[in-house]
Amino acid sequence: MPQQMTGAEMVVEALKDQGVTDIFGYPGGAVLPMYDAIFQQDKVRHILVRHEQGATHMAEGYARSTGKVGVVLVTSGPGATNAVTGLTDALMDSIPIVCLTGQVATPLIGSDAFQECDTVGITRSCTKHNYLVKNVADLPRILHEAFYIARSGRPGPVLIDIPKDVQFAMGTYYGPTEIEATRHKSYRPQLEGDIRLIEAAVDMMLRAERPVFYTGGGVINAGPEASQHLRELAELTGFPVTSTLMGLGAFPGSSPQWLGMLGMHGSYQANMAMHDCDLMINLGARFDDRITGRIDAFSPQSRKIHVDIDPSSINKNIVIDLPIVGDVGHVLKEMVRIWRSKTNQPRTEALAPWWAEIETWRAKNSFGFANSSSVIKPQYAIQRLYEATKGRDVYVTTEVGQHQMWAAQHFPFDLPNRWMTSGGLGTMGYGLPAAIGVQVAHPEALVIDIAGEASVQMTMQEMSTAVQYGLPVKIFILNNERMGMVRQWQELLHGGRYAHSYSESLPDFVKLAEAYGGHGIKCDNPADLDAAIREMIDSPKPVLFDCLVEKHENCLPMIPSGKPHNEMILPDFAGDVGAVIDAKGRELV
Amino acid sequence: MNALLQPTGSVYSLVPETQTPERHTLSVLVDNEPGILARIVGLFAARGFNIDSLTVSETEHEKGLSRITVVTVATPKVLQQIKLQLERLVPVHRVHDLTDEGKSLERELALVKVASSGEPRAEALRLADAYRAQIVDATTESFVFEITGKPSKIDSFIAIMVPLGLVEVVRTGLAAIARGPEGM
Ligand SMILES: Cc1ncc(C[n+]2csc(CCOP(=O)(O)OP(=O)(O)O)c2C)c(N)n1
Ligand SMILES: [Mg+2]
Numbered sequence: 154m155p156q157q158m159t160g161a162e163m164v165v166e167a168l169k170d171q172g173v174t175d176i177f178g179y180p181g182g183a184v185l186p187m188y189d190a191i192f193q194q195d196k197v198r199h200i201l202v203r204h205e206q207g208a209t210h211m212a213e214g215y216a217r218s219t220g221k222v223g224v225v226l227v228t229s230g231p232g233a234t235n236a237v238t239g240l241t242d243a244l245m246d247s248i249p250i251v252c253l254t255g256q257v258a259t260p261l262i263g264s265d266a267f268q269e270c271d272t273v274g275i276t277r278s279c280t281k282h283n284y285l286v287k288n289v290a291d292l293p294r295i296l297h298e299a300f301y302i303a304r305s306g307r308p309g310p311v312l313i314d315i316p317k318d319v320q321f322a323m324g325t326y327y328g329p330t331e332i333e334a335t336r337h338k339s340y341r342p343q344l345e346g347d348i349r350l351i352e353a354a355v356d357m358m359l360r361a362e363r364p365v366f367y368t369g370g371g372v373i374n375a376g377p378e379a380s381q382h383l384r385e386l387a388e389l390t391g392f393p394v395t396s397t398l399m400g401l402g403a404f405p406g407s408s409p410q411w412l413g414m415l416g417m418h419g420s421y422q423a424n425m426a427m428h429d430c431d432l433m434i435n436l437g438a439r440f441d442d443r444i445t446g447r448i449d450a451f452s453p454q455s456r457k458i459h460v461d462i463d464p465s466s467i468n469k470n471i472v473i474d475l476p477i478v479g480d481v482g483h484v485l486k487e488m489v490r491i492w493r494s495k496t497n498q499p500r501t502e503a504l505a506p507w508w509a510e511i512e513t514w515r516a517k518n519s520f521g522f523a524n525s526s527s528v529i530k531p532q533y534a535i536q537r538l539y540e541a542t543k544g545r546d547v548y549v550t551t552e553v554g555q556h557q558m559w560a561a562q563h564f565p566f567d568l569p570n571r572w573m574t575s576g577g578l579g580t581m582g583y584g585l586p587a588a589i590g591v592q593v594a595h596p597e598a599l600v601i602d603i604a605g606e607a608s609v610q611m612t613m614q615e616m617s618t619a620v621q622y623g624l625p626v627k628i629f630i631l632n633n634e635r636m637g638m639v640r641q642w643q644e645l646l647h648g649g650r651y652a653h654s655y656s657e658s659l660p661d662f663v664k665l666a667e668a669y670g671g672h673g674i675k676c677d678n679p680a681d682l683d684a685a686i687r688e689m690i691d692s693p694k695p696v697l698f699d700c701l702v703e704k705h706e707n708c709l710p711m712i713p714s715g716k717p718h719n720e721m722i723l724p725d726f727a728g729d730v731g732a733v734i735d736a737k738g739r740e741l742v
Numbered sequence: 743m744n745a746l747l748q749p750t751g752s753v754y755s756l757v758p759e760t761q762t763p764e765r766h767t768l769s770v771l772v773d774n775e776p777g778i779l780a781r782i783v784g785l786f787a788a789r790g791f792n793i794d795s796l797t798v799s800e801t802e803h804e805k806g807l808s809r810i811t812v813v814t815v816a817t818p819k820v821l822q823q824i825k826l827q828l829e830r831l832v833p834v835h836r837v838h839d840l841t842d843e844g845k846s847l848e849r850e851l852a853l854v855k856v857a858s859s860g861e862p863r864a865e866a867l868r869l870a871d872a873y874r875a876q877i878v879d880a881t882t883e884s885f886v887f888e889i890t891g892k893p894s895k896i897d898s899f900i901a902i903m904v905p906l907g908l909v910e911v912v913r914t915g916l917a918a919i920a921r922g923p924e925g926m
Contacts, residue, residue: 449757
């Protein structure tokens with residue numbers, strides 16, 4: 154039933170109609186009517202953040218862990234500009250977000266009014282789409298359209314800028330089923346893959362002798378069914394599976410067919426399989442430069458199939474033999490069906506030599522490290538954390554740096570939507586607020602941010618949000634008193650000149666936790682680690698765990714610049730790491 | 743710079759360009775909504791694509807559609823990206839590469855101001871006639887010619903006018919359409 158109401162009330166009504174139960178926001182002059190509308194209802198819960206960037210990452214964590222659209226509400230001017238990092242992050246990692254911003258009243262737009270900024274101009278290139286609503290009559294359509302655009306096709310952030318007079322204006326509200334244009338009038342991403350191409354892909358797969366599945370975040374975005382189909386297809390075919398950072402969890406880390414993550418800090422067996430395969434099947438990944446290494450030496454002997462919902466990802470970096478545009482879930486389902494119609498035998502014998510080769514690579518134990526009894530090795534800390542949380546309902550977020558890569562290497566997942574990390578943008582400060590967003594969506598779960606001491610200080614103030622809403626997130630800080638990843642690059646590429654890459658004047662994280670009303674734990678002895686981790690898990694409060702680790706550990710294995718996949722630095726590499734980069738690598742800017 | 747201080751590598755791998763750039767005319771069908779031009783231009787700027795010429799106008803008022811004609815110079819690989827990136831924009835309906843589809847019509851209009859007297863003035867008039875340019879303004883010491891045609895025809899007309907007192911030129915940019923019965 155169409156109803157008369159104010160623009161601000163329409164916003165809240167549309168949120169309810171879209172099934173939104175939680176939003177993340179921060180008030181200000183230009184959004185007060187919307188806050189008033191929120192105040193007068195109890196269906197949509199508002200989580201008050203401490204900085205708008207935090208709201209965007211919380212919405213990302215919420216979205217990534219549920220498959221739903223995350224919602225952000227911020228004011229004009231500084232509220233909107235503070236949200237830009239999170240919007241860009243969501244765009245790079247294809248996370249569905251709707252961000253509502255207040256704007257100065259329409260007659261004031263362009264007058265440099267107080268807290269005015271060109272929000273749609275600033276966010277045009279960091280959103281999938283954005284709107285400035287000039288007339289309340291357009292608002293219901295735009296609200297529903299925004300949710301449709303955010304979640305369909307390749308998901309991404311959509312921003313709606315709503316001037317204050319539009320929030321006050323009366324108009325007619327329509328629900329998503331009462332209005333024609335709740336889908337956009339022309340935006341129709343292609344979901345179903347061309348069946349002839351899928352058949353051709355299965356034919357290639359049936360003939361492959363050295364195949365590999367290279368999966369990405371697209372499989373997660375396509376929903377849990379897509380992960381199910383991937384597992385089925387892997388089982389049917391007997392092919393090895395690797396994944397990008399964004400795709401972890403789509404395929405079980407405990408499966409013998411799992412090769413581990415690929416790419417710059419991926420496993421030796423995954424990268425060697427990528428390099429030496431005769432058929433690469435890319436499922437919802439985008440040949441990012443962290444994955445390919447040196448482009449002109451990338452997987453030289455393989456034919457390549459690429460399944461992606463975004464046609465622009467195909468042939469962007471790597472030339473593809475068989476492109477399939479479509480939702481990877483649909484395509485996987487069809488691949489399973491077609492494979493079944495042709496055979497019900499995994500080609501065990503045909504693949505045996507390939508698997509034998511893979512096992513020799515696996516035997517290098519490329520994620521191995523020299524443990525110590527006197528100092529906590531960061532990899533060891535993550536392994537212990539994994540062991541202590543195994544079998545629990547656990548979600549992991551990370552910050553950005555070495556700890557992020559070690560988490561990806563040493564904390565395997567058996568389910569999708571359990572791993573939240575900033576892959577494309579690499580945003581330090583993502584993990585703590587993302588963990589809060591995850592905890593809002595999953596109040597009973599164990600939510601851990603595997604953090605670095607530098608990153609976590611970028612959004613530390615959100616501890617206060619966690620305490621306010623009783624969200625017992627566990628911030629597990631691998632404190633190396635260094636911006637470890639920067640330090641590693643300086644060692645590798647800049648002659649060990651460690652310019653500004655150590656963490657000076659660090660706070661006492663235990664006292665800091667207590668100051669916020671959380672619980673603080675410090676541990677610097679490997680022998681005490683298990684008990685300290687247990688204390689963290691058992692605490693009903695948000696926890697800052699200051700885990701003092703080895704300060705100079707390098708994150709290995711690693712594909713250095715100017716090198717193809719088959720020239721990784723392995724952890725047992727004895728010489729000077731800086732000498733591995735040859736003249737060619739030096740020419741790169 | 744001290745050799746020691748030179749950076750010895752990079753986090754990115756760069757591959758030298760091997761393809762040669764080509765000039766292509768793209769026709770882009772879009773929703774005529776606020777900011778659409780900024781989206782198109784912003785995409786070209788953000789991804790480092792070239793714009794040689796750009797024209798926009800509403801073409802189907804009832805449906806709220808506009809046609810944007812962009813001339814760009816890019817390698818085949820980049821051209822494909824340009825098309826696909828344009829199609830990613832939510833208000834973009836379709837992108838046609840008129841150059842690829844061959845047999846398209848391309849027209850441009852220019853206003854050309856020439857000031858001279860005596861023999862050069864008479865010569866300008868004769869040439870304008872040969873090029874079928876119209877005189878749209880005249881004073882005793884100047885003319886403004888209006889000329890329509892393929893960009894190459896306009897280029898040559900302008901080149902001829904230079905020694906005859908060319909003052910300034912304004913060009914509309916390209917309008918292009920495919921031949922034959924089919925629409926976009
Ligand atoms: C907002 C932001 N600024 C700068 C960087 C560049 N950067 C990447 S990793 C890193 C260091 C991270 O240090 P820390 O959080 O302590 O993690 P560690 O590598 O030591 O595990 C920096 C500065 C970034 N990714 N994000
Ligand atoms: Mg650190």
